[in-house]
Amino acid sequence: xxxxxxxxxxxxxxxxxxxxxxxxxxxxxxxxxxxxxxxxxxxxxxxxxxxxxxxxxxxxxxxxxxxxxxxxxxxxxxxxxxxxxxxxxxxxxxxxxxxxxxxxxxxxxxxxxxxxxxxxxxxxxxxxxxxxxxxxxxxxxxxxxxxxxxxxxxxxxxxxxxxxxxxxxxxxxxxxxxxxxxxxxxxxxxxxxxxxxxxxxxxxxxxxxxxxxxxxxxxxxxxxxxxxxxxxxxxxxxxxxxxxxxxxxxxxxxxxxxxxxxxxxxxxxxxxxxxxxxxxxxxxxxxxxxxxxxxxxxxxxxxxxxxxxxxxxxxxxxxxxxxxxxxxxxxxxxxxxxxxxxxxxxxxxxxxxxxxxxxxxxxxxxxxxxxxxxxxxxxxxxxxxxxxxxxxxxxxxxxxxxxxxxxxxxxxxxxxxxxxxxxxxx
Numbered sequence: 001x002x003x004x005x006x007x008x009x010x011x012x013x014x015x016x017x018x019x020x021x022x023x024x025x026x027x028x029x030x031x032x033x034x035x036x037x038x039x040x041x042x043x044x045x046x047x048x049x050x051x052x053x054x055x056x057x058x059x060x061x062x063x064x065x066x067x068x069x070x071x072x073x074x075x076x077x078x079x080x081x082x083x084x085x086x087x088x089x090x091x092x093x094x095x096x097x098x099x100x101x102x103x104x105x106x107x108x109x110x111x112x113x114x115x116x117x118x119x120x121x122x123x124x125x126x127x128x129x130x131x132x133x134x135x136x137x138x139x140x141x142x143x144x145x146x147x148x149x150x151x152x153x154x155x156x157x158x159x160x161x162x163x164x165x166x167x168x169x170x171x172x173x174x175x176x177x178x179x180x181x182x183x184x185x186x187x188x189x190x191x192x193x194x195x196x197x198x199x200x201x202x203x204x205x206x207x208x209x210x211x212x213x214x215x216x217x218x219x220x221x222x223x224x225x226x227x228x229x230x231x232x233x234x235x236x237x238x239x240x241x242x243x244x245x246x247x248x249x250x251x252x253x254x255x256x257x258x259x260x261x262x263x264x265x266x267x268x269x270x271x272x273x274x275x276x277x278x279x280x281x282x283x284x285x286x287x288x289x290x291x292x293x294x295x296x297x298x299x300x301x302x303x304x305x306x307x308x309x310x311x312x313x314x315x316x317x318x319x320x321x322x323x324x325x326x327x328x329x330x331x332x333x334x335x336x337x338x339x340x341x342x343x344x345x346x347x348x349x350x351x352x353x354x355x356x357x358x359x360x361x362x363x364x365x366x367x368x369x370x371x372x373x374x375x376x377x378x379x380x381x382x383x384x385x386x387x388x389x390x391x392x393x394x395x396x397x398x399x400x401x402x403x404x405x406x407x408x409x410x411x412x413x414x415x416x417x418x419x420x421x422x423x424x425x426x
């Protein structure tokens with residue numbers, strides 16, 4: 001089965017045999033190299049014939065029969081070929097380019113500047129989430145963490161049952177309570193005697209003053225005790241916050257894997273300096289590969305999930321791999337006016353290397369034994385010129401799949417129709 005790639009005039013690959021040579025052309029809308037087929041042998045012969053006619057032989061012919069040339073020019077004559085529609089397998093594809101990525105690929109960065117003191121993994125290692133990849137020189141943050149831990153332990157001790165601060169306050173509170181109890185008994189005893197006209201007024205007044213002073217001391221001791229507990233709780237929380245901050249600062253000097261997967265690239269060696277926000281490692285899922293493609297905005301509406309993709313990579317030469325469309329992203333890249341399309345391999349033996357460039361054809365339609373004519377026979381408005389009863393007439397068509405060189409005819413012609421195809425020439 002032969003295969004061409006086109007939507008309108010979109011370039012593609014001619015897969016008559018995957019060993020056939022492929023040439024490249026430019027398409028201005030994407031400014032990308034496109035894969036297109038070598039022309040048929042008949043086309044090559046025509047090209048050679050035209051080159052011959054442009055040489056000395058052609059000059060002799062023209063000199064011999066100038067009146068024929070002048071007659072054609074005056075009459076507006078045109079060269080035409082007569083061809084018949086043929087049946088053949090035809091495939092319509094959309095071109096895409098891109099590269100192979102590791103699934104869930106991500107890059108880790110150094111959050112702080114420093115020097116690599118330990119490199120704990122190498123390329124190809126399988127790692128688990130949280131596993132340490134690098135350790136950056138961290139003497140200063142480690143010292144800050146140690147000091148924060150000591151402050152935290154002191155704050156915890158101040159709130160424990162063995163706290164000297166709270167023990168002294170409890171003793172003061174107990175002493176104030178005992179004194180208040182004694183002064184209270186003395187005051188009410190003298191007050192009862194005074195009501196029985198026993199005792200002196202000055203003794204009662206002194207007892208009342210001591211009673212009220214002891215009551216205030218008792219309240220003050222209690223308030224001071226609970227106020228100190230609140231202050232110590234705040235100090236403990238502040239110490240906890242300082243420990244967390246110091247731990248976070250220290251963790252920024254320890255670079256870890258964010259998820260389970262494989263290390264694909266380690267960008268620093270032991271002893272090398274790193275800058276803040278500098279990339280240091282590339283990781284991703286161990287086995288899964290993702291083909292990230294860019295598709296022209298004019299073609300994106302032709303795609304849907306599950307469509308077959310045929311692709312070749314720079315690393316594997318002309319080997320053709322099969323994949324399928326897995327996801328179509330709705331946002332256009334304004335820089336090159338393309339849409340991102342992700343595909344996944346369906347070949348079990350696909351030897352894929354990440355970040356390898358790929359060229360791909362996404363199959364959007366195919367039909368066996370379709371009735372086709374050359375694309376250059378088609379006129380504007382989906383019509384062709386047909387020789388019928390000795391006359392050239394225009395016939396409207398209903399068309400189907402378009403390729404680079406051919407177009408499917410759904411209605412308007414049959415295999416016996418004589419289609420007029422213009423031939424360019426001088």
